[in-house]
Amino acid sequence: MTVPRQQQAGAGAETGSPLLEVTGLTKRFGGLVAVNSVSFSVGRSEVVGLIGPNGAGKSTIVKLIMGILRPDKGSIRFRGRELRGMAPWNIVNLGVAGTFQNTRPFRRLPIIANVMVPCLAPRARRRGEWVKRIEVKARDALEFAGISDLALEPAYQLSHGELKRLEIARAVATEPQLLILDEPFGGLNPSESDLLAKSIRRLHRGGRFGRLHSEGMAMIIIDHKLSYLLRIVDRVLVMNFGQIIASGTPDEVVLDSDVIEAYLGKEEMA
Amino acid sequence: MRRYLAYLWREFRGEILVLPGRTILFSATAILLILPLLYPHPYLLRILALTFIFAIFAASWDLLSGFVGQLNLGHAIFFGVAAYASAILNLRLGLPIIITIPVGAVAAVVAGLVVGIPCLRLKGQYLSLATLAFPVILMGLVFMFTEFTGGELGVSGLTRLAPTRLHEYYISAFVGVLSILAIWKITDSKLGLVLHAIREDEVAARASGINTSQYKLIAFCLSGLFAGIAGGLYAHFMRIAGPQSLSMLTSFQAIIWTIFGGIATIYGAVVGVFVLFPMLEVLRVAPEIRLLLYAAIIVLVLRFMPEGLAPWVVDRLERECPRCKEHNAFTRRECRVCGTPLRVPLQKTPVSGEHMSGGEGLSASQEGG
Numbered sequence: 001m002t003v004p005r006q007q008q009a010g011a012g013a014e015t016g017s018p019l020l021e022v023t024g025l026t027k028r029f030g031g032l033v034a035v036n037s038v039s040f041s042v043g044r045s046e047v048v049g050l051i052g053p054n055g056a057g058k059s060t061i062v063k064l065i066m067g068i069l070r071p072d073k074g075s076i077r078f079r080g081r082e083l084r085g086m087a088p089w090n091i092v093n094l095g096v097a098g099t100f101q102n103t104r105p106f107r108r109l110p111i112i113a114n115v116m117v118p119c120l121a122p123r124a125r126r127r128g129e130w131v132k133r134i135e136v137k138a139r140d141a142l143e144f145a146g147i148s149d150l151a152l153e154p155a156y157q158l159s160h161g162e163l164k165r166l167e168i169a170r171a172v173a174t175e176p177q178l179l180i181l182d183e184p185f186g187g188l189n190p191s192e193s194d195l196l197a198k199s200i201r202r203l204h205r206g207g208r209f210g211r212l213h214s215e216g217m218a219m220i221i222i223d224h225k226l227s228y229l230l231r232i233v234d235r236v237l238v239m240n241f242g243q244i245i246a247s248g249t250p251d252e253v254v255l256d257s258d259v260i261e262a263y264l265g266k267e268e269m270a
Numbered sequence: 271m272r273r274y275l276a277y278l279w280r281e282f283r284g285e286i287l288v289l290p291g292r293t294i295l296f297s298a299t300a301i302l303l304i305l306p307l308l309y310p311h312p313y314l315l316r317i318l319a320l321t322f323i324f325a326i327f328a329a330s331w332d333l334l335s336g337f338v339g340q341l342n343l344g345h346a347i348f349f350g351v352a353a354y355a356s357a358i359l360n361l362r363l364g365l366p367i368i369i370t371i372p373v374g375a376v377a378a379v380v381a382g383l384v385v386g387i388p389c390l391r392l393k394g395q396y397l398s399l400a401t402l403a404f405p406v407i408l409m410g411l412v413f414m415f416t417e418f419t420g421g422e423l424g425v426s427g428l429t430r431l432a433p434t435r436l437h438e439y440y441i442s443a444f445v446g447v448l449s450i451l452a453i454w455k456i457t458d459s460k461l462g463l464v465l466h467a468i469r470e471d472e473v474a475a476r477a478s479g480i481n482t483s484q485y486k487l488i489a490f491c492l493s494g495l496f497a498g499i500a501g502g503l504y505a506h507f508m509r510i511a512g513p514q515s516l517s518m519l520t521s522f523q524a525i526i527w528t529i530f531g532g533i534a535t536i537y538g539a540v541v542g543v544f545v546l547f548p549m550l551e552v553l554r555v556a557p558e559i560r561l562l563l564y565a566a567i568i569v570l571v572l573r574f575m576p577e578g579l580a581p582w583v584v585d586r587l588e589r590e591c592p593r594c595k596e597h598n599a600f601t602r603r604e605c606r607v608c609g610t611p612l613r614v615p616l617q618k619t620p621v622s623g624e625h626m627s628g629g630e631g632l633s634a635s636q637e638g639g
Contacts (some may be wrong), residue, residue, distance in 0.1 A: 066477060092479030100477070106470035108594070109463075117467040120460055121479025152595045173480050196299070 017043045017080060019218050020065070020096075020178055027060055033236065036242035037074065044218035046097060047204055049229045049250070052239035053262065058222045059101055061239075062144035062182050065220075066098045067091045069254040078178065093123040097176035099167035101183045101222075103154035112151040115141045116165060124180040133211075138173060140210030145169035162190045168196075178218045179203065183257065184226040198227050204232075230254070238262070286607060290587035290599050295537065298544075299447065306522050319507060321547045324527070327500040328539040329453045331524040334493035336534035337457055338486060339469030340389070343402040345524050347385060348378040348494040350516035351503030357511035359420070359525030367429055371502035378498025379491045386490030393472075396569055405516045406585025412513050424512025431506040431601040433442040442503055449496050452534045456492065465489055469534075530568055541580040582589050 018041035027035040042048050050058050065076055067088035076083040080096060083091050097118075106114050115138040118124055124137070142148040145165040150158065158166060171179055180262045184200070185193050196270040202209075206216030223229045230236065230250040238246040238253055238260040246253055255260055286292045306315055310625075325402065356374035359365045365373075385404050389397050412419045432439040442596050456462055467475045475482050505511040514520070531542020549567070553560040553571045575582035588597045591605035591611050604611050 006289075013482050068473060068477070087481070087483075088476040089479050089481045092477060097479075098477060100474070104474040104477075106467045106474065108470060109466055111464070113463055116463060116474060118478035120464055123479055152593075170474075170478060216637060 002074075018042060019046075019079060021075075021077045022061075022065070023074065023075050025061065025064060026072045027057075027064055027069060028072050033242050035064065035071075037076075038235055038239075038242070038244055040247070041245060042218050042220060045204065045206070045218050047200075047219045047221065047233045049236040049247065050220055050234035050239065051224070051226065051229065051236060052151075056239040056240040058239055060242075062101075062180050062222065064219070065096065065180060073198065091123065092118075092174055092176075093101040093121060095123065095175075095177035096180065097171040097174045097178075098180035099182055099184065100162075100169050101186065102161075103167050105158070105163055105166055107156045108153055108154055110139050110152050111142065111147060111158070111166060114155055115169050115173050116188055118170050122173055124174045134241055140170040140212050140241040141173040142174075143174060144199065144209045145211065146199070151251075160187045164188060164192075164196070164205070168199070171211060175212060175214060176217060177215075178220070180220045182222050184221065185223050187227050193228050197232055200232055208257075210228070225257045288599060289597055291597075303443060306436060310436050312435045315435045316598075317387045317548055317551055318557075319435075319439045320504075321443040321544055322442040323500050323503045324523070324547055326446050326449045326503075327497055328531075328543045330493045330500065330523045330529040330534050331451050332528045332533060332536055332539040333453050334489050335458065335525075335578075336464065336528060336536075336539070337465045337469060338489040340401075340469055340486060340489065341394075341398045342493075342521075343398045343525070344385070344403065344405045344518075344521050345493075345497060346516050346518070346520035347401075347405040348369045349501035349504070349520055350408060350511075352498035353505035353515045354377040354412070354419065354425065355512040356502040356505045357428055360428050361425055362504070367431060369504055371499065371506065372503035373493050374505070375498035377500060380493040380494075381498075382490040382492075382494025384488065385494075386487045389490070390486060391406035401520075402521075402527065402617045404474040406476040406522065409513055409516045412516065420512075420514065424510050424514075426510040426512075428506050428509045428511070429544070430509060432501065436592060438507060442507065445499065445503060449499055450536070452538055453492075453496055453549070456487055461485075461488070515562045526568065530579060531573060532582075533578040534633035535578070535581060538580040542578070545579065 020042040024043065025035055025038045026033065038057075038061065040048075051062070052058055060069065064071045065083065067083065069088075072085055074084070078091075078094060078096055081094065083094070083096070084096075086154055106117065109117075112135065112204060116134050119134045119138050119141075125134075141150065142151055145168050147158075147162055147165050147169065150162065155163070155166065164187070167180070168184065171181075178270060181200070184196055188196060199222070200219070203214060203217050204219060204233045206214045221229060233250060236246075236248065236250050236253040237244050238256070238259045245262055246256045246259045248256070278477075286296050302318065306318065313585070327349060334345075346403070352371075352374035355377035356370040359370045359373055360367070381404075382510065385401060389400055392400050413421055421581055432441055457465070464480055467478070468482050468485060476639065494587065504515065508519055517564050525554055527542035527546055528539040529542070530540025531540065545563075546568070551558070553563050556563060571579055577585075588599050589600055589602075590597055591608060591610055591612065593610040594605060594608045596605060596607045598606055598612060603611060
């Protein structure tokens with residue numbers, strides 16, 4: 001499942017095609033249409049924000065891309081490959097990693113072991129790496145997320161903000177090309193949020209962090225904290241009732257009348 | 271030579287004598303391996319050999335159900351398949367033990383696949399109920415093809431494991447110690463880490479790029495392999511493979527032993543067997559209330575040691591260093607690895623985790639990376 005580096009570089013040359021292309025994606029839960037024929041695309045090393053009121057279908061889209069839910073209709077193409085119907089682990093090993101809105105740590109394992117698990121995935125694992133090396137790499141991921149001094153604590157002892165960081169460390173450990181963050185700022189205090197915003201920008205820039213390296217990740221970020229989100233994204237998609245109602249740069253979207261009515265008008269400006 | 275011995279002694283002191291738990295385990299193993307030479311009573315040997323065989327069986331259940339969390343209520347299927355396979359190969363084809371037991375174990379691995387593949391889609395209680403069905407199905411087959419399996423009576427008259435009781439004991443003991451060490455090593459490896467992760471949160475393991483189906487099947491096969499070794503040894507030791515090896519009691523015994531000893535630890539399962547199985551024999555002093563006493567002891571132990579017997583004892587004898595998480599003997603004042611004082615009153619709430627890295631304290635490591 002490991003994708004050779006050369007192939008990644010080669011795919012990068014054809015700049016015309018987007019990294020992720022979602023077309024006509026639909027998901028129903030019983031009578032409720034959670035995602036209604038949504039189409040959008042994410043370019044290489046582009047940071048896209050996905051916003052919308054509660055229940056708009058943002059998290060459902062993330063789960064559909066990550067393969068945790070199966071779409072009813074539509075297609076999800078990542079670097080030209082159809083992700084629909086693929087097992088979640090294969091999607092991760094192609095280079096799409098995501099975090100959960102409700103953090104899901106391996107509760108009784110130490111933090112370092114939590115991050116070693118994705119380091120054992122085929123994508124992250126170079127041939128013949130043994131436990132020591134994987135541990136070093138996991139430590140780099142923790143260092144990046146800023147929780148390396150907690151490496152030996154079991155995950156159930158972490159605070160909410162630390163768990164959010166753990167989620168990011170776990171996603172980064174697979175060295176993805178597309179990182180999907182579902183409410184990374186949720187429940188963080190302002191100083192933690194600033195640090196997180198800084199980390200996200202660094203991930204986007206790319207480069208080496210110890211044994212981890214990235215070529216500038218593309219990202220999809222969902223969040224309600226618009227003040228942080230709008231500062232780090234290149235483009236914003238606004239969802240309501242399972243559909244995308246607006247799309248554009250942060251400045252454009254904030255002024256869009258539909259958006260103000262559907263989202264900002266009700267929640268932020270009231 | 272003398273230097274080598276000195277090296278061995280240093281290693282022994284540094285690795286085994288430092289921790290009471292390891293010391294106890296080591297001395298118990300040493301006693302079990304030496305005692306029969308000094309006092310080769312056939313009854314004692316029989317009980318101890320069976321204890322070793324069942325220890326493999328319980329540890330294999332712990333590997334699948336304790337570590338991977340796939341609560342298997344029909345573990346006897348692996349035991350029974352291997353017992354019947356060894357018995358039939360031995361009796362019908364006249365193959366020697368050295369072939370029948372490994373082939374029996376391989377048959378149990380195949381049984382692991384047969385059980386594991388349909389169970390991949392099941393979780394929790396549904397998985398347990400499905401596993402419960404497999405030995406019952408096989409039991410039905412055993413009673414259908416009586417001319418081949420002997421039906422109610424089973425396949426009897428197998429070759430003995432070894433010509434004398436003492437040899438039989440040592441074969442069971444060595445295979446037992448090696449198998450248990452192998453299971454322990456598996457749980458301590460990268461594979462073990464993945465198995466832990468699958469138990470803790472399967473969805474998160476998948477989202478970490480782990481092919482959980484593949485690893486669950488591996489766990490089913492490994493568990494089947496070791497249970498199969500136990501089953502083959504048992505068949506040749508008892509010289510019979512009967513339907514009772516597939517019974518629900520066999521499955522539940524493994525569960526009782528493991529939970530009594532301490533689930534998801536491997537050593538707990540082994541301790542459980544070594545305490546409970548001989549105890550059932552000791553309780554023959556009061557034959558009328560033997561099972562009642564047995565049940566009462568289990569209930570009391572689990573009431574006061576909910577984690578199981580072995581982890582409870584280890585908890586009393588060893589103390590975890592708050593900083594480096596290394597275990598230390600309860601007598602030590604500071605950690606043997608990092609020197610942190612151990613006698614500080616333990617905080618019940620995880621205060622260290624809350625404050626050590628709130629927000630600002632982290633900025634250094636953030637910029638640094």
